[in-house]
Amino acid sequence: MKLSTRLLIAQLALAAAGTFAAAASASAQEVVVVAPNAPPPVRYEAVPAARTGYVWDHGHWRWQGGRYVWVAGHWERVRIGYHWVTGHWARRGPNWVWVRGHWAR
Template sequence: MNRSIRLLAASAVLVVSGLSAVASASAAEVVIVAPGAPPVERFEAVPAPRAGYAWDKGHWRWDHGRYAWVPGHWQVQRVGYHWVPGHWVEHGPNWRWVEGHWA
């Protein structure tokens, strides 16, 4: 009986450690650095609110040595969270992109 309990506990520990390794790997952050400030944001009409979704406004993306505009789109809402839009942050002479996320 004790042996089966120890075996079950050891198996549970392995499963939990495996899940945490997968979760940390999927949360890997990609850092995007641009050598200059992004252009001024484009005006984009925000659509009427949509139940169960949050609007993610358009933004400039650094793509192969230049900025490219990415239009706004809907994000499926996560209950109990609010959407923090992605944004550029000045970091010394460069600019870094902070990905939009739920907080």
């Protein structure tokens, strides 16, 4: 094999390795979801009967494929010493940003 071909293969391998490393580090970070317009009004959702050791997280609109899609509510396991902060859409300039639900002290 010629030296130039080997160098080309080595460069491609390094580029591929860099791409996979960047993708792995990006997946470890939280994804920021930005939508160009406000979400529709929240849908009414019947809250199930209380469940010991869990808190109900209401449904919300998710930005997916260029449009809003409804995501039904679900139970979150209680974390002792924390309270649940429900996810919500917040206006950021001309766009809307999803702030994920999370546990706070």
